[in-house]
Amino acid sequence: MTLKATARRNAIHAMLFYSGGCNGCDIEAVNALLSPRYDVEQYKVLWTWNPREADVLVVSGIIAWQMLEPLKKFYAIIPEPKAVVAIGSCPINGNVYKNMVGDIGVNEEIFAPLESIIPVDVKVPGCPPRPEDIIAGVVKALPKILEAP
């Protein structure tokens, strides 16, 4: 392991970005990252609300149009190297909100999938995924940050 990776390994910060969706993933992520039972801090990942400090951006929810610009802005100010983890079916494919074959067909209010907006490294499917899966997703994103030049 390089010196850089060793130094970085002790200061990984994850930030949650809620971009729509139903709150289910949001609370499971808070649970996973923060609560005593599922504890992501055992992998030396800390929780932050400051994008300038974050390394991993955890995105939940379909991307509503009011949240589109904030999302791009947040992604831009996270320093390199950075990784994006999409949690839940919502950012992966729009879930039930994208197209339920009702009268309006494809819903144009939402901007899922997330991949069409910013590059995504890890996808954690499920509605909502279990906190264990969210932790596994965040941990999978770590090598990208550690091994970056």
Added chain:
Amino acid sequence: MSDQPKPANAENVVVEKELSFGPVHPALIEPYRIRLFVNDEIVEDCEINMNMVYRGVEKLLEGLPVERALLITEKVCGICSNVHAWNSVRVIEEGLKIDVPERANYIRTLTHEVQRITSHLIFFGHAFEVVGHETFAMRSFLLRETFMDILAYVGGNRVMPSVPIIGGIRPRADLTEGLKRAILERVDEFEKKYTEYVNRIVADPLVMSRLTGVGLLSKADAIKYHATGPTGRASGWDFDLRRDMKEYKSFDYNIIVLQDCDNKARVVQRALEIVESLKIIRQAVKNLPEGPVVNRSWIAGRMDFYTALLESYRGELMHSYALDGQGMIRSYKIRTPTPANLAAMEKACVGDHVTDAILTIASCDPCLACCTRAEVVESGRGRVMSDTEIIRKYGWRR
């Protein structure tokens, strides 16, 4: 605020009048925008803007077969998923007079009360996070896991248990003997830990001094601004829809009403409601009647506009729709409790120190995911039209 008279020496004084934050901010877990108009650190006016996560749920539901609607209505909100699923099936059950077996009603009520407890414990987590007492917040998340486990046992998923369907409950959510025993054991274990937890909160002088006497919402204001649910009941307004619901007729519990009107009352209100929910859960498990859990002999046909009301965790929830000849949904309307509580939150902030404003808003327990919606403002008169007026003017297909 702009129409206020300027002070005489307006050029020399720098007055910072507006404090606005959001949509993404550490103090707000969900995206919404708050504008506080302050004068010397005292909040004079508050404005909450909630239209951040518009998903178009009501529109998506238009023209779907009524059984498919459950897929979406359950995902309106992730904290109270069972409420939305239950109320959307109650509309057609009451509108078309579909019988629901008694055993199904008991299991629905059980899931409802289990989720009420998880929702109130999230409230504690959020409120104490804002107060700055991390330990209490962590403890409430830990306590909550008991009931997340029960939801996973019963429904198969921690957050979306999908228990109700039209005419009853899903057969997989039926309670077995072993499950009943497990629920009772976990509830007993929970009650012991929970009592200790609440005793420690009430005995903590720092937390209590931070909560007492702040964020006053008088009973008259609560009624005037249509505060609903625990927020209204903590201000002395005795209103609970569970009294009128036929599903709750066979249970013995109390409806808590407090008269203190402040943030402490709103925290204690929810703490006491959890105890009442535990009573209902125990009764539902112990007195569970035998019999089938789902009635499948119904046909979706034409149904007039019907409205069902349900006491959800934050207050009164309305779902209403009509069905056309093929059993397709027309004109779905959802009104969640939070828009009714928003005006009360804005009022409760006024007159307090600016640091208490977020606490006051959190103590009314906003859930913004499900409350984003469209409004029609009548041009010329500048008035928001009511639902019936909109339907009369624009018809079902808007």
